[in-house]
Amino acid sequence: MKTKPLINRLAIIGVGLIGGSLARILRDQGEVGEIVGIGRGEANLRKAVELGVVDRYSLDPVAGVAGADLVFLATPVCSIPAITAEIAPHLAAGCVVTDGGSVKEEIVSACEPLMPPGVHFVGGHPIAGTEHSGVEASFASLYAGKRCIVTPTSRTCPDALAKVVRMWEVAGSEVVVMGTEKHDRVVAAISHLPHMVAYSLVNAVGGYDRFDENIIRYSAGGFRDFTRIASSDPAMWRDIALMNREAVIEMMDHFAKYFASLRELVAEADGPALERFFRESKESRDSIL
Amino acid sequence: MKTKPLINRLAIIGVGLIGGSLARILRDQGEVGEIVGIGRGEANLRKAVELGVVDRYSLDPVAGVAGADLVFLATPVCSIPAITAEIAPHLAAGCVVTDGGSVKEEIVSACEPLMPPGVHFVGGHPIAGTEHSGVEASFASLYAGKRCIVTPTSRTCPDALAKVVRMWEVAGSEVVVMGTEKHDRVVAAISHLPHMVAYSLVNAVGGYDRFDENIIRYSAGGFRDFTRIASSDPAMWRDIALMNREAVIEMMDHFAKYFASLRELVAEADGPALERFFRESKESRDSIL
Structure with missing residues (x-):
């Protein structure tokens, strides 16, 4: 029988699709003791407790991360450095802080220096998602078979890196380790x-005005499928x-060429x-099918 | 009881997804007497007879169109003018020739002058398709609810235009009539x-070489969906x-701006x-959902 989970107390800041799905799979796998949900929307956090995704919640990040040995930031990318700055002085020694932001250089270079002694920041980016959001959209298998990029720096503590890598492996991801600069170019491209x-x-197409009507109205299924991501x-x-x-x-300049x-x-x-x-192009594209 | 179908003898040149599906729906609707399939691949034409899509077939376009009152060209766009030139002198008086090519200005300007007296060419373009091809992929409802653009010129005979429009309406399409120049810009755009x-x-993305591996390997579902049409x-x-x-x-220059x-x-x-x-962009795209 397993006596010690990978994470004793997990604090998840931002309990939506990304944070909620990680909470679900870590609990399903028996690799987390207690899960604390942190956010600004109390209704969503209450729902997270009701659904059993988190054990309790806090609207105050500083109170919420108390005693956590792993903090996962799953808020919009722009908010991650500020939240990290707010919680950093209150983190327990040995705590590992990681995130799920889709940009790494700016986040890691901002957050890593904020860590107090004995606390480590490791950037991460699970390449998974759906078009839905909120804790009710979360599910335990979101990360199964998906890539997760983890971006240590020369200053990253090996034990902290190993813990984050293991966490994503437990979640079912194929973990790839690379530098922040390469990460940012890979996601910029794909x-x-x-x-x-x-x-x-x-x-x-919507701005083409040579005729007396908006020609986008003639778009058929192919155009709609191709432009689906423009509804993001x-x-x-x-x-x-x-x-x-x-x-x-x-990447825009590279494409333009x-x-x-x-x-x-x-x-x-x-x-x-x-x-x-x-x-x-067809051969390249068919190779990634 | 209906005594006279819209088309007495329909000759379809190119009995694949496009030609086969038109044959199926016109027969289902009782709007065609006899259907003759014309093509170069005898196995496909035999299959078309077996499936009941056409009544008989010919490998010779000139023999195949004999006595037809409607000829539908459903071959690759580049071949349409040459095939039209070949059959034109042998068409019966009163015959209407139309096509399904996705480019209209070049096809119509090449084909219209080839028609002998009493025979009329009307350009058409059903905006429908699937990723499959060949007569076995054809089905009667391919055109249901889809747009079909018909492109008459100032020289087009009104009765011929009406017959082609009616044919696509019978097939279930929403017919839109516009000039060849506008058609070509609409489809160039969408x-x-x-x-x-x-x-x-x-x-x-495949040609980006700043790192020691092809970064296209990191592509996930979103990139694959977005680039599906690059497998065409x-x-x-x-x-x-x-x-x-x-x-x-x-349109490329317009987009580049x-x-x-x-x-x-x-x-x-x-x-x-x-x-x-x-x-x-999101509002424009959501408007065509």
Whole structure:
């Protein structure tokens, strides 16, 4: 019989889809003693207790993290440094703080220096989600088979890193360890860039005014599927674009070069080169199916 | 009891998803006397007879269209003008020729002058499809509730136009009539441009080489969904890009302007303007749900 769970007291700041799903799976796996939910919305926190996702809750982050040996920040990316600054002086020695933010360089460089002696910050980013939010949308298998990127620095304590890696493995994730800079470029490429492209595409089509009606009304299923991500939350994407600005610009410029080269192939009516361009893309895309 | 179907003898050149589905629904609706399938692949044509999609078939377009009062061309866009040139001298007086190609200006301007006296060409484009092809993928409800654009010119005979419009209405489509130039821009915007963007995006991410591995391997479900159309047939998209070149370039340039303006907002870290850009896009996109 197991006598010691991985985490004795887990404090989750932001008990929504991401935080709630982690709480559920760690409890299901018997790897957590007590779970404290922290947030600003009392109705959501009450619901989290009712659902058994957390054992108790606090509206005060400082009170909520008392005695926690692991704190998981699952709030919007822009709020993570400020919340970390608020709780840092009150963390117990040996506590490990980690997060689920989709931008890492700015968060880690802001949060790591805030840690008091004996307390460690390890950046993390589970690449999982659904279009729903709130604790009622959370479920234990959200992370199963999904990648989770963990981003230690040269200053990261090996034991703290191991604890965070183990936590995500318990959650069912395939953990990948890389630096913050690489992380930010990877997610800029596979997530942030597609959002910038989709938002631009919808605005371009919606803003085309050569005819006496908005031609976006002719869109069919293909266009709707392709632009689904342009229905994402504007405030969240404003924050992501701002926090990962450097990498997002790098990737937008990188994409713009490829797009411009395709434009030239069309303008030159270079059939063989067009087919090569499309075929290379198809092969690359089919390889990730 | 109905005594006279809309079409006495329907010749379908290219009996695949598009041609086969039209044959099925017209027969189901009792609006066609005999259906002749025409193509190059005898196995597919035999299958079409077996499935009851066509009554008989011919490998020779000239023989196949004999006595037809409606000819539907459902072959790849680039082949439509040449096939039309081949059959034109052999069409019966009163015959109406129409097509399902996704580019209209080049097809209509090439095909319309080829018609002998008393025979009429009317361009059409049913905006429907699936990822499957071949007669076995065809089904009677493919066009139900989908838009079909019909593109008459100033020379189009009103009776011929009415027959083609009626045919697509029988198939269950919402028929929209517009000029070829507008058609080509509408589909460039809602279909061709998204494909150019998706193909470019996959090649850009696959071609990013700042790290020692191909970062496309980190792509998750969102990226895969977004880039699904980059798995489309390279030869077909080469042909579409070439045939609708002018409109595709116009739309690529139009998109590039919006993308560049978003890039500037990110570079300037203009949070309010970024949120406005994303919100406008989300509202536009949500309006077509």
